[in-house]
Amino acid sequence: MARSSDTDKGLTGGSSDTSEDRGVDQRADPLRPSDHIDSEPGDSGDSGITQPRLSPLGYLRFFWRQLTSMRTALLLLMLLALAAVPGSLVPQTSSDPNGVAQYKFDHPTLAPILDKIGLFNTFSTPWFSAVYLLLFVSLVGCIIPRVKHHLEALRSVPPKTPARLSRLAGFQAFDVPRPADPSAAPVSAEIAVAHARSLLRRAGYRTRIVGDSVSAERGYLRETGNLVFHIALLGILVTVGIGGGFGYTGQRVVVVGQTFSNVLGSYDSFNPGRFFNDAQLAPFNIKVDKFTVKYEQKILDAIGTPIEYKTDVTTTQPGATAEKKTIKVNEPLQIGGTNVYLLGNGYAVNVVVRDGEGNVALKDSIPFLPQDSNLTSLGVIKVPDALPKQLGMQGFFYPSAVKQATGAYASNYPDAINPLLSLSVYSGDLGLDDGVPQSVYTLETGKLKVLAGTQSTAEEKPITLKPGQTVKLPDGLGSIEFTGVSRFVSLDIHHDPSQLYVLVFAVLIVLGLLTGLFVPRRRVWVKAVQGENGLRIEYAGLARGEDPTLERAVGDLAKRHQAVLDPKSASDRRKVNP
Amino acid sequence: MTTDQLSLYCLYAAYSAMAIYTISFIAFALDLAKRSGDAQVAATAAIKAQAQRLAGKAEMIAESAGTPGGSVAVLERTDVDTGADAPRRSSKFERIGMSMMVLGLAVHISSVVLRGFAADRVPWANMFEFGLTGTALIVAVFLIVNLFVNLRYLGAYVMGLNLILLGVAVVNFYVAVSPLVPALQSYWLVIHVFVACLGTAFFAIAGGLSAAQIIQDRRETAKNPGLRLFDTLPGAERLEDLAYRIALVGFVLWTFTLIAGAIWAEKAWGRYWGWDTKETWTFIIWVIYAGYIHARATRGWRGARSAYLSLVGFAAVMFNFSVVNLLFKGLHAYSGL
Numbered sequence: 001m002a003r004s005s006d007t008d009k010g011l012t013g014g015s016s017d018t019s020e021d022r023g024v025d026q027r028a029d030p031l032r033p034s035d036h037i038d039s040e041p042g043d044s045g046d047s048g049i050t051q052p053r054l055s056p057l058g059y060l061r062f063f064w065r066q067l068t069s070m071r072t073a074l075l076l077l078m079l080l081a082l083a084a085v086p087g088s089l090v091p092q093t094s095s096d097p098n099g100v101a102q103y104k105f106d107h108p109t110l111a112p113i114l115d116k117i118g119l120f121n122t123f124s125t126p127w128f129s130a131v132y133l134l135l136f137v138s139l140v141g142c143i144i145p146r147v148k149h150h151l152e153a154l155r156s157v158p159p160k161t162p163a164r165l166s167r168l169a170g171f172q173a174f175d176v177p178r179p180a181d182p183s184a185a186p187v188s189a190e191i192a193v194a195h196a197r198s199l200l201r202r203a204g205y206r207t208r209i210v211g212d213s214v215s216a217e218r219g220y221l222r223e224t225g226n227l228v229f230h231i232a233l234l235g236i237l238v239t240v241g242i243g244g245g246f247g248y249t250g251q252r253v254v255v256v257g258q259t260f261s262n263v264l265g266s267y268d269s270f271n272p273g274r275f276f277n278d279a280q281l282a283p284f285n286i287k288v289d290k291f292t293v294k295y296e297q298k299i300l301d302a303i304g305t306p307i308e309y310k311t312d313v314t315t316t317q318p319g320a321t322a323e324k325k326t327i328k329v330n331e332p333l334q335i336g337g338t339n340v341y342l343l344g345n346g347y348a349v350n351v352v353v354r355d356g357e358g359n360v361a362l363k364d365s366i367p368f369l370p371q372d373s374n375l376t377s378l379g380v381i382k383v384p385d386a387l388p389k390q391l392g393m394q395g396f397f398y399p400s401a402v403k404q405a406t407g408a409y410a411s412n413y414p415d416a417i418n419p420l421l422s423l424s425v426y427s428g429d430l431g432l433d434d435g436v437p438q439s440v441y442t443l444e445t446g447k448l449k450v451l452a453g454t455q456s457t458a459e460e461k462p463i464t465l466k467p468g469q470t471v472k473l474p475d476g477l478g479s480i481e482f483t484g485v486s487r488f489v490s491l492d493i494h495h496d497p498s499q500l501y502v503l504v505f506a507v508l509i510v511l512g513l514l515t516g517l518f519v520p521r522r523r524v525w526v527k528a529v530q531g532e533n534g535l536r537i538e539y540a541g542l543a544r545g546e547d548p549t550l551e552r553a554v555g556d557l558a559k560r561h562q563a564v565l566d567p568k569s570a571s572d573r574r575k576v577n578p
Numbered sequence: 579m580t581t582d583q584l585s586l587y588c589l590y591a592a593y594s595a596m597a598i599y600t601i602s603f604i605a606f607a608l609d610l611a612k613r614s615g616d617a618q619v620a621a622t623a624a625i626k627a628q629a630q631r632l633a634g635k636a637e638m639i640a641e642s643a644g645t646p647g648g649s650v651a652v653l654e655r656t657d658v659d660t661g662a663d664a665p666r667r668s669s670k671f672e673r674i675g676m677s678m679m680v681l682g683l684a685v686h687i688s689s690v691v692l693r694g695f696a697a698d699r700v701p702w703a704n705m706f707e708f709g710l711t712g713t714a715l716i717v718a719v720f721l722i723v724n725l726f727v728n729l730r731y732l733g734a735y736v737m738g739l740n741l742i743l744l745g746v747a748v749v750n751f752y753v754a755v756s757p758l759v760p761a762l763q764s765y766w767l768v769i770h771v772f773v774a775c776l777g778t779a780f781f782a783i784a785g786g787l788s789a790a791q792i793i794q795d796r797r798e799t800a801k802n803p804g805l806r807l808f809d810t811l812p813g814a815e816r817l818e819d820l821a822y823r824i825a826l827v828g829f830v831l832w833t834f835t836l837i838a839g840a841i842w843a844e845k846a847w848g849r850y851w852g853w854d855t856k857e858t859w860t861f862i863i864w865v866i867y868a869g870y871i872h873a874r875a876t877r878g879w880r881g882a883r884s885a886y887l888s889l890v891g892f893a894a895v896m897f898n899f900s901v902v903n904l905l906f907k908g909l910h911a912y913s914g915l
């Protein structure tokens with residue numbers, strides 16, 4: 001942009017419409033990508049058409065400029081939105097692994113193709129990552145020069161007063177009346193300008209006296225907010241990407257009365273972050289004292305819907321006394337920098353199994369996993385210590401059993417009103433000694449002999465037990481006693497040191513957004529002109545970015561300034577116009 | 579009163595509100611028709627006036643031809659005022675439409691309150707309830723914004739949209755009062771869902787303005803502008819400014835919704851972000867509106883082009899509310915249907 005000499009155009013009456021003449025001063029303006037709507041068109045070669053042949057470095061610069069342009073940012077944002085869509089159409093392994101399995105089963109031809117392009121893991125596919133990484137590279141390229149420029153602008157003074165204010169926003173002029181007493185000195189230009197300046201300063205403007213005028217600017221915070229917003233976006237990406245690697249998540253089913261110790265071996269499942277080490281497992285114990293669940297009783301349509309889950313626990317940490325705490329849904333327990341969530345619950349059946357030789361081979365509470373909203377639960381009882389043969393049992397627990405027309409059982413209420421255990425019994429090698437890890441919730445029945453079950457080869461029907469009952473097993477292999485039911489809770493234990501930082505950045509995003517969008521950035525000028533009829537004051541403003549209230553602000557300033565210069569007329573006006 | 583009675587009265591109130599909104603909608607539609615007629619008349623009158631002026635001027639020149647120094651400088655505005663700035667006096671229909679809208683909202687709010695009492699909690703925990711409360715918010719936001727800028731020309735749009743959404747909520751999504759599942763029992767339900775509905779209300783109005791902007795833009799660039807009634811609306815640029823500012827408020831609210839949702843998810847499900855379908859769509863909407871804001875600041879995109887993004891954004895909001903809630907599986911399965 002051509003910057004003309006420093007002569008005051010107001011005096012020379014120059015009429016060339018330079019941007020300075022319009023009160024635009026790019027040194028103080030926020031720096032924008034060259035295709036930003038407020039930057040001067042054509043002042044940088046981003047079009048590519050007028051470019052001469054480029055050297056390799058030139059190509060790099062050209063490419064970089066393209067990448068950091070507004071158009072590219074826009075394109076990448078749209079691509080990001082688009083790329084996220086498939087992740088919502090198809091179940092995702094991370095959030096819904098069962099859904100993925102079901103989907104693969106339902107769509108045997110389509111699923112492999114989708115799998116190939118990563119649609120079951122959309123948010124970690126190379127193409128999704130490429131979009132957001134490019135976006136963030138573009139963001140970095142966009143922010144760095146802007147931050148540099150803004151830091152300079154923060155120290156700069158407002159630009160010179162334009163020659164003609166009359167073409168600017170909210171322009172108005174005011175003739176200072178001569179004092180009623182002719183001997184009194186009329187208001188001088190200096191005084192008028194000084195008054196204006198102090199008014200502007202009080203309103204938060206940065207001011208500069210230029211001749212008989214004051215040039216004022218405010219709203220640097222707008223650009224600061226915008227930059228804070230964009231930097232906080234980067235902050236979130238980086239903390240999630242790197243900070244997430246220092247945490248872990250794990251699950252553990254704990255039957256009421258049992259204690260969970262936070263060591264690696266006591267987890268049922270455990271997902272460490274990339275940078276995890278054992279030292280991050282804070283030492284604590286949680287003893288589950290009680291689990292209560294409240295069911296809806298009043299509203300007919302919803303009877304039996306659980307309306308509250310609550311776990312009472314006793315926590316112990318080294319060097320601290322034991323504490324009583326509660327864990328609820330929405331109210332995790334915080335302990336040792338770790339959050340403990342109550343995410344599931346169900347019934348554990350208490351059984352005593354005696355083997356063929358009359359010894360107690362198992363006495364335990366076995367969690368059965370809920371299958372429906374009335375807590376029909378599925379579970380497995382393994383008795384590897386039974387002699388002469390290992391025993392395995394598989395079956396259902398019904399908290400409120402009813403016999404259906406088919407003869408099968410079902411549960412019709414989630415509370416344990418009429419508990420019933422129904423088991424198929426197998427004998428043989430359970431395969432626990434092969435060294436292959438097995439889930440405690442599944443029983444490989446392929447090589448086992450069916451003692452009791454629905455199969456035609458079974459010697460007996462499945463055995464059914466009510467609490468307190470004991471049933472002999474076929475073939476003289478022992479007996480099983482159902483001593484009662486307990487509740488279990490499924491605890492999720494999460495440690496994520498980056499979480500707090502993510503929250504801080506999220507708050508910065510909101511604050512940056514609010515200031516970046518709603519703080520008006522504007523320039524205002526007040527100029528004293530010595531006319532034939534005495535002193536004439538001109539007011540005008542210029543918006544830098546969205547500024548719907550500019551004209552009103554200039555009007556308010558003018559009114560207050562006039563009230564200072566001419567208190568009488570101001571009070572007169574108030575009388576006329578209450 | 580029992581829960582059942584209260585919910586029944588809630589429905590009565592909702593149906594009454596719909597009846598009143600229908601009257602309001604008809605009044606606004608008549609107003610649009612009248613605007614069309616007015617614009618036609620104004621245009622014809624302007625042409626006639628101009629013809630007369632030209633004739634008069636010719637006479638004057640003829641008369642003053644002999645007098646020395648008799649050329650008279652005639653400075654007259656010849657452009658037809660399109661009513662953008664000169665505030666058009668509101669028609670009777672428009673006034674009826676507005677007052678019916680206010681009345682409808684009062685009844686509508688009573689329906690929301692009754693549902694709240696029936697359920698003994700905030701009435702926005704299933705699809706029927708967000709439909710009921712969200713539509714009330716759209717009308718409320720529209721009326722409040724109207725106190726600051728005249729948006730009455732959008733009355734028919736707001737009423738039409740509202741009738742559809744409220745109708746679907748009441749007829750298709752109605753569920754009896756049911757207790758909250760534990761995951762929903764949190765003050766974040768109050769904050770997160772309410773702010774989401776409020777953001778949606780702003781997006782809805784911005785969407786209407788953007789649509790009007792696109793039509794106005796077409797007329798301004800076309801040789802033969804049809805749809806005379808748009809003569810009585812502000813110009814495309816003014817519509818764009820308004821749409822943008824209202825969408826900005828929506829965007830800030832949506833940003834808050836996203837963050838509040840993440841905080842709540844952390845409490846209820848043990849992780850703040852998991853790309854659950856609803857989370858994904860909230861993110862998609864947020865990115866689309868960020869794109870819209872960028873587009874407005876990108877050379878070559880200001881104007882109708884960016885307005886399309888605002889429409890895409892609002893379409894995504896509606897999609898998120900309807901299809902995603904109903905058909906997509908996810909943790910947010912609280913449509914209650």
Ligand code: HEM
Pocket residue numbers: 032033036067068069070073077135136138139140142143225226227229230233512513515516517545868871872875
């Ligand atoms: C990571 C994705 C991005 C998001 C979600 C985003 C979002 C936003 C939002 C919401 C605003 C308006 C808020 C404010 O003014 O404070 C904004 C403004 C802006 N962004 Fe971004 N942005 C992103 C990336 C970028 C990139 C890569 C660039 C550089 C090319 C960029 C340049 C700008 C500029 C110059 C403005 C000011 C617009 C104006 O003058 O109104 N942004 N952005």
